[in-house]
Amino acid sequence: MNQRASNLLDEALGLVDEGTNPWTLSGRVLLIEDCVETSATFLLHHLLKRALYTLSSNVVVFLALSQPFSHYDRVLRKLGCNLAAQKENNRLLFLDMLTSEFPDGGESGLVALYGKIEKVINGLIEENKKSITIIIDDLSLLEVAANGASNHVLDFLHYCHTLTSVFGCTLVALNHEDIYSSMEKPALILHLEYLADILMKTEPLATGLATDVHGQLTVLNKETWDGQGRSRNRIFNFHFRIKENGVEYFSPGSRA
Amino acid sequence: MAESICRALRDGALEGEHAPALTIMDSLASPFGFDVFTHVLTQLSSNILAGKSQSGGLVLVAFTRSPSFYMRLLKMRGIDVASSRKWIQILDCYTDPLGWKDRLVDSGNNTPLSKEASTGVSLCKNIKDMAKLFSSIIELGKGLVGQGKVRFCVAIDTVNEILRHASISSVSGLISNLRSNDQVSSIFWLLHSDLHEDRVAAILGYMSSIVASIEPLNQSANGQICNLENLSLLGRNYWKGKLHVRFKRRNGRVRVMQEEFDVEQSVINFTSLSSGDELINRSLLPKVQFNLQLSEKEQNDRAKVVLPFEHQGNGKPIQIYDGRRSLEDSHNEETSVSTGILQTLENSSKGEIIYLRDSDDERPDSDEDPDDDLDI
Numbered sequence: 348m349n350q351r352a353s354n355l356l357d358e359a360l361g362l363v364d365e366g367t368n369p370w371t372l373s374g375r376v377l378l379i380e381d382c383v384e385t386s387a388t389f390l391l392h393h394l395l396k397r398a399l400y401t402l403s404s405n406v407v408v409f410l411a412l413s414q415p416f417s418h419y420d421r422v423l424r425k426l427g428c429n430l431a432a433q434k435e436n437n438r439l440l441f442l443d444m445l446t447s448e449f450p451d452g453g454e455s456g457l458v459a460l461y462g463k464i465e466k467v468i469n470g471l472i473e474e475n476k477k478s479i480t481i482i483i484d485d486l487s488l489l490e491v492a493a494n495g496a497s498n499h500v501l502d503f504l505h506y507c508h509t510l511t512s513v514f515g516c517t518l519v520a521l522n523h524e525d526i527y528s529s530m531e532k533p534a535l536i537l538h539l540e541y542l543a544d545i546l547m548k549t550e551p552l553a554t555g556l557a558t559d560v561h562g563q564l565t566v567l568n569k570e571t572w573d574g575q576g577r578s579r580n581r582i583f584n585f586h587f588r589i590k591e592n593g594v595e596y597f598s599p600g601s602r603a
Numbered sequence: 604m605a606e607s608i609c610r611a612l613r614d615g616a617l618e619g620e621h622a623p624a625l626t627i628m629d630s631l632a633s634p635f636g637f638d639v640f641t642h643v644l645t646q647l648s649s650n651i652l653a654g655k656s657q658s659g660g661l662v663l664v665a666f667t668r669s670p671s672f673y674m675r676l677l678k679m680r681g682i683d684v685a686s687s688r689k690w691i692q693i694l695d696c697y698t699d700p701l702g703w704k705d706r707l708v709d710s711g712n713n714t715p716l717s718k719e720a721s722t723g724v725s726l727c728k729n730i731k732d733m734a735k736l737f738s739s740i741i742e743l744g745k746g747l748v749g750q751g752k753v754r755f756c757v758a759i760d761t762v763n764e765i766l767r768h769a770s771i772s773s774v775s776g777l778i779s780n781l782r783s784n785d786q787v788s789s790i791f792w793l794l795h796s797d798l799h800e801d802r803v804a805a806i807l808g809y810m811s812s813i814v815a816s817i818e819p820l821n822q823s824a825n826g827q828i829c830n831l832e833n834l835s836l837l838g839r840n841y842w843k844g845k846l847h848v849r850f851k852r853r854n855g856r857v858r859v860m861q862e863e864f865d866v867e868q869s870v871i872n873f874t875s876l877s878s879g880d881e882l883i884n885r886s887l888l889p890k891v892q893f894n895l896q897l898s899e900k901e902q903n904d905r906a907k908v909v910l911p912f913e914h915q916g917n918g919k920p921i922q923i924y925d926g927r928r929s930l931e932d933s934h935n936e937e938t939s940v941s942t943g944i945l946q947t948l949e950n951s952s953k954g955e956i957i958y959l960r961d962s963d964d965e966r967p968d969s970d971e972d973p974d975d976d977l978d979i
Contacts, residue, residue: 458706458707461707462703462707462710462712462713465713466712466713469713469714498767498768501767502701502703505700505764506704509669509697509698509699512668512669512671512672532797532799532800534767534798537795537797537798538763540631540634541631541634582841
């Protein structure tokens with residue numbers, strides 16, 4: 348069920364060292380940026396799976412704004428992961444927000460949403476509180492739900508960030524880079540890039556289309572200090588190919 | 604130079620003058636402002652603890668990190684945190700900056716979260732209210748040093764968070780009120796300059812006596828982090844940068860200094876810039892098939908070559924070929940060539956350029972105009 352074979356992505360995220368601390372992402376903020384040519388949802392699926400299967404005490408809070416549960420269930424089943432079962436075990440807390448819309452500029456709606464997350468986390472048993480992952484798919488739709496009030500969305504993310512320091516939560520958020528391309532200083536995405544500990548970007552190949560390569564992925568793993576002197580500081584760049592039941596990652600130039 | 608920043612903040616304000624103020628400015632191209640901020644914070648804290656600074660305490664206004672983070676950080680850097688209550692107070696604008704958590708508890712939906720251990724921490728629940736923010740900072744400072752003549756420092760971990768909720772005029776009002784308060788010894792803050800209009804950086808720059816801006820070593824064309832063409836270069840240089848500091852003296856004199864830094868294990872190290880310049884030059888050279896630079900050996904060898912117009916210094920009359928030597932010299936020429944070969948054998952490390960005229964048909968240079976047969 349659980350493919351432990353390490354790949355370039357896990358290496359870049361620092362998830363390879365499984366000896367002492369199998370879930371090294373706690374307390375960190377992961378920002379995924381994609382563009383219309385190369386969707387990065389496969390990274391969300393990968394992280395969702397890793398979060399659920401690396402430790403049996405991990406809990407995922409999933410804010411779904413772009414797809415219904417059945418979609419994620421189907422995709423993850425191909426990856427060998429049964430979301431419906433996890434949902435029943437209360438390890439996947441799925442917040443379906445497909446049709447949600449926050450009135451009056453969005454603030455009260457976002458406060459309520461944060462309240463919901465906090466309540467869910469407070470309701471967990473003590474052991475499960477240690478490694479919680481909050482996944483947001485995706486931020487641009489959250490902005491839409493808040494009637495375009497990106498400042499309120501940032502406030503919401505700040506409050507989610509406070510959860511990372513209190514509980515050591517992992518915060519994963521997907522956003523689309525190209526929808527801000529016409530703005531000179533897109534506040535939301537720039538703020539997020541400062542906030543993020545790990546920044547992942549998918550882009551099409553610079554050289555154009557290729558049959559064997561679907562795009563390239565850049566991972567910037569910023570150095571953070573977590574109180575124990577751990578630090579990682581590296582930039583990774585590799586190509587990927589999305590297959591039916593998984594994704595292949597390889598170094599540029601290693602495939603024809 | 605980073606040292607001189609810390610010294611200026613340590614020495615504090617003169618009677619009847621504004622407190623020295625430092626803006627630490629960074630951008631996404633080199634986002635190490637926070638590392639510089641914590642460096643200054645650590646230096647200042649150790650100065651306060653050692654009793655070397657004018658101020659007797661420090662008020663830290665925390666917007667982007669939790670108070671416990673700062674306590675752990677200071678502890679790791681060897682600062683005595685046990686006595687923290689005596690010299691540091693943290694105004695926590697991180698945990699609940701807009702009062703959302705309070706609102707949720709009041710509405711009865713949520714139970715309050717377990718509080719972090721909080722000694723010397725007070726919570727701010729509405730960062731939109733500048734007057735309240737100002738009075739709580741001053742109150743905390745006075746709580747540390749008392750009402751007397753002793754002063755305290757103020758550190759704000761980003762101004763951006765306040766700027767998201769308040770106008771630049773009210774934020775600059777807050778800062779100038781703090782600067783002119785006669786119990787404030789020095790004040791410093793961090794600003795991510797690319798999150799706001801350019802005027803914000805300018806306004807805050809006017810209000811500070813020192814501006815330290817962090818720049819990448821190699822400015823990429825579009826300033827993006829993940830510019831793939833430069834990725835390999837970036838991989839090496841991402842954790843390095845330049846600190847560009849502008850000191851403004853009371854009389855208006857401005858001193859500009861630059862320093863290089865690299866960040867390792869969240870600790871920032873400063874070095875002088877000279878070594879970095881060479882590195883930049885080398886990396887800016889275009890990548891070509893042929894070699895544009897000489898190795899050390901090649902350079903030495905080149906220096907040994909005696910050029911034909913140089914004084915050869917072997918006792919013989921200096922022979923400089925002027926292109927007009929007559930035929931009579933031709934036999935001498937042969938001997939000089941053979942001695943030349945001998946010479947090179949004797950001293951093989953010495954290079955020489957030998958020139959032999961191909962034939963007498965070759966026209967020696969002359970003042971005659973070769974084209975004078977043309978009837979122009």
